[in-house]
Amino acid sequence: MRDAEFFRRWMAAAAASVEREADRLTELDSPIGDADHGSNLLRGFTAVLAALEAEPTAAAAPGAVLQLAGRTLISTVGGASGPLYGTLLRRTGKVLGESAEVSDAELREALSEGVGAVARLGGAAPGDKTMLDALVPGVDALGTSYRAAAIAAENGALATVPMRARKGRASYLGERSIGHQDPGATSSALLLGALADVAEPEGAR
Ligand code: ADP
Ligand code: MG
Secondary structure (H helix, E strand, O other), X not given: OEEXXXXXXXXXXXXXXXXXXXXXXXXXXXXXXXXXXXXXXXXXXXXXHHHXXXXXXXXXXXXXXXXXXXXXXXXXXXXXHHHHHHHHHHHHHHHHOOOOEEOHHHHHHHHHHHXXXXXXXXXXXXXXXXXXXXXXXXXXXXXXXXXXXXXXXXHHHHOOOOOOOOOOHHHHHHHHHOOOOOHHHHHHHHHHHHHHHHHOHHHOO
């Protein structure tokens, strides 16, 4: 079973890997975006950690941790990714409800609803060259293991390179979006990689 502390560790690991990879995320957002994805997420996840630290009792259950993280991303990230990642975490947290501990099966189900909420909000589907190209295969692979999910998400991010963007800022480029890896799919792989690192630490790299 996974308790609130596990979800706090997930958010801390996500923040650390966003910090490590912020420059790369911003570089990926240069040719097909506005070069702010790394700084957007760095600002967002720094605020998430501060919010979780400020609310040790309010966020004492898994669902509450994710809902606070999601609200914080929505309020601190100006780019498209803020409301999208915020919705992912809020919806997932809401589905987890108020239980003090959740099972891996419950988390998998909740995350899949969270990804559904991202798809509805952004009107995107796999193949559109967005974060969904990492999130959908990643969450599908959670049935195998957390590490399998992280790997599927990384492969999903790599698979965005030949895609033509149909949603978000990159879609304005049309054909010229082809040949570049989507920054949001890349950060989604980091998020699931951070989850695998805390859930299956023996598999951590
Ligand atoms: P902005 O595009 O506003 O500058 P970011 O640079 O932070 O925001 O995030 C860009 C990422 O957001 C894209 O790489 C893509 O993965 C994701 N994204 C943009 N629009 C959508 C959408 N409609 N649905 C899903 N993901 C999207
Ligand atoms: Mg951007």
